[in-house]
Amino acid sequence: MMRELCICVLTVWSAGAAVPPVIPGDSERGAKLFENERCVACHSVNGKGGKMGMDLSARVDRGFTPALLASAMWNHAPVMWSAMEGAGIERPQLSPSDAADLFAYLYSTRFFDKPGDAARGKQAFADRHCAECHGITESRAEGAPPVVKWDSLGQPMVLVQQMWDHSSRMREAFARKKIAWQELTAQDLSDILAYLRNLPETRGVNTHFSFTTGEGGQAIFEAKGCVKCHVGKLALEDRLHNLDLTEIAVDMWNHAPRMIQPVPQLSEDEMRQLLSYLWMRQFVYAKGDVGRGKQVFAAKHCAECHNGGEHGAPPLPGQGRGYSEITIVSALWKHGPQMFTRMRQAKMAWPRFSSPQQMSDLVAYLNSVQ
Ligand code: HEC
Numbered sequence: 001m002m003r004e005l006c007i008c009v010l011t012v013w014s015a016g017a018a019v020p021p022v023i024p025g026d027s028e029r030g031a032k033l034f035e036n037e038r039c040v041a042c043h044s045v046n047g048k049g050g051k052m053g054m055d056l057s058a059r060v061d062r063g064f065t066p067a068l069l070a071s072a073m074w075n076h077a078p079v080m081w082s083a084m085e086g087a088g089i090e091r092p093q094l095s096p097s098d099a100a101d102l103f104a105y106l107y108s109t110r111f112f113d114k115p116g117d118a119a120r121g122k123q124a125f126a127d128r129h130c131a132e133c134h135g136i137t138e139s140r141a142e143g144a145p146p147v148v149k150w151d152s153l154g155q156p157m158v159l160v161q162q163m164w165d166h167s168s169r170m171r172e173a174f175a176r177k178k179i180a181w182q183e184l185t186a187q188d189l190s191d192i193l194a195y196l197r198n199l200p201e202t203r204g205v206n207t208h209f210s211f212t213t214g215e216g217g218q219a220i221f222e223a224k225g226c227v228k229c230h231v232g233k234l235a236l237e238d239r240l241h242n243l244d245l246t247e248i249a250v251d252m253w254n255h256a257p258r259m260i261q262p263v264p265q266l267s268e269d270e271m272r273q274l275l276s277y278l279w280m281r282q283f284v285y286a287k288g289d290v291g292r293g294k295q296v297f298a299a300k301h302c303a304e305c306h307n308g309g310e311h312g313a314p315p316l317p318g319q320g321r322g323y324s325e326i327t328i329v330s331a332l333w334k335h336g337p338q339m340f341t342r343m344r345q346a347k348m349a350w351p352r353f354s355s356p357q358q359m360s361d362l363v364a365y366l367n368s369v370q
């Protein structure tokens with residue numbers, strides 16, 4: 001059950017230096033881990049699994065970020081660990097890569113970030129003329145796949161790619177049918193998905209979410225000509241901050257009329273690279289504030305042990321480890337129990353974070369050079 005800890009972040013990282021590559025995550029690997037490490041004995045996902053811990057798919061229905069996972073897990077860790085001891089379940093070690101897989105899995109089970117309304121979605125699917133070409137089980141226009149055949153229904157990254165790829169062709173198809181181009185809002189799309197994903201024909205559709213290091217993303221961004229427009233005020237690194245994938249999918253769709261023709265096509269793989277580079281990176285390396293992080297570090301008593309090396313604690317920050325919200329999850333399972341023991345000896349309560357933002361601030365501080 002012990003996993004070898006791999007330190008996947010090789011780049012030495014300090015404030016202002018290049019951000020280390022994203023540690024790739026895959027929901028299928030995460031799902032296996034969730035079973036193999038017996039998380040499933042206590043936690044259910046979409047109603048399946050143990051009941052001692054909370055259902056991890058339903059707990060937060062929007063804005064599920066690595067920072068949220070890290071802070072929630074940190075806050076509950078000691079109670080969870082003693083529950084594990086009581087149940088005779090060995091505490092797993094999670095490598096940073098395991099933590100990334102776990103995040104991908106939990107993210108995939110929630111699917112999109114915004115709750116949608118199926119009744120409204122049904123209406124929107126008709127009003128926006130989608131239903132004229134897309135039947136649920138049959139195609140109503142040449143080349144328009146029926147909904148049951150949509151890969152994008154279970155894969156957020158693919159949805160973004162499909163919305164981009166088909167937007168230009170659909171623009172022509174709309175023109176031929178003398179239908180005006182249909183702009184969508186993120187809420188429209190969330191509603192449409194809530195409707196389409198809950199039909200008897202599509203229930204149980206496989207979900208998959210994975211991201212890569214994003215290292216090839218810059219090259220694709222240049223090769224596809226995105227960089228021609230997206231510099232300066234239009235730079236996407238800044239614009240995509242705080243957007244979720246539904247919003248990006250909709251932006252891609254609404255983008256079509258503004259695009260140069262012919263629109264450069266992006267394969268599924270290229271889109272995954274691009275999104276890992278543009279979006280996932282800012283998601284994993286959320287913008288924390290070093291100054292606020294320093295305050296958190298003091299207020300939560302971390303500094304009492306970590307500044308002067310008390311209680312055998314390694315000096316933090318300044319280790320140059322390249323922490324992220326994902327690697328904190330791994331560090332928590334590896335070092336947390338020992339830390340908890342030392343805290344009890346020092347008669348300190350286990351510190352809890354009052355928001356995911358505090359976790360991001362803390363991470364920014366841990367990565368700052370002292
Ligand atoms: C022996 C039962 C048990 C096992 C096994 C277990 N947990 Fe937990 N977990 C709990 C309990 C109980 C809580 C709530 C603790 C509390 O109330 O403070 C919890 C809380 C959590 C939370 C915080 C959830 C939130 O939204 O606040 C996360 C995340 C979590 N567990 C993930 C995991 C993962 C991942 C695994 C497998 C590596 C795992 N748990 C294994 C019992 C367990």
Ligand code: HEC
Pocket residue numbers: 128129130131132133134141142143144145149150151152153162163165166169170173174177182192
């Ligand atoms: C005029 C006909 C037409 C209309 C109207 C239309 N589509 Fe499409 N759609 C197509 C065709 C054709 C394809 C396949 C295009 C291709 O292969 O490039 C497609 C593909 C798609 C896909 C990709 C499916 C996959 O494999 O994952 C999605 C998602 C989609 N459409 C959503 C919509 C939505 C949402 C609307 C309404 C806003 C809509 N479509 C309206 C013709 C249409």
Ligand code: HEC
Pocket residue numbers: 224225226227228229230234236239240248251252255258259260264266274
């Ligand atoms: C011809 C110029 C042009 C090119 C080329 C271009 N875009 Fe855009 N893009 C725009 C404009 C204009 C906007 C709208 C900005 C706004 O709404 O303020 C936009 C918006 C976007 C948005 C939404 C950003 C937001 O703030 O919500 C995304 C995502 C995006 N583009 C991705 C891409 C990608 C990926 C490529 C390359 C495959 C690309 N664009 C190529 C002009 C371009």
Ligand code: HEC
Pocket residue numbers: 297300301302303304305306310311312313314321331334335336338339342343346348351362
């Ligand atoms: C009572 C002393 C004590 C307190 C308080 C404390 N720690 Fe620790 N911490 C330790 C010890 C001891 C270790 C090493 C545990 C081990 O070797 O497994 C450690 C390890 C760590 C590590 C792993 C370092 C590495 O090598 O990657 C991190 C990250 C960390 N602590 C963060 C925190 C944060 C954040 C807080 C405040 C919320 C905190 N600690 C509070 C004692 C403490």
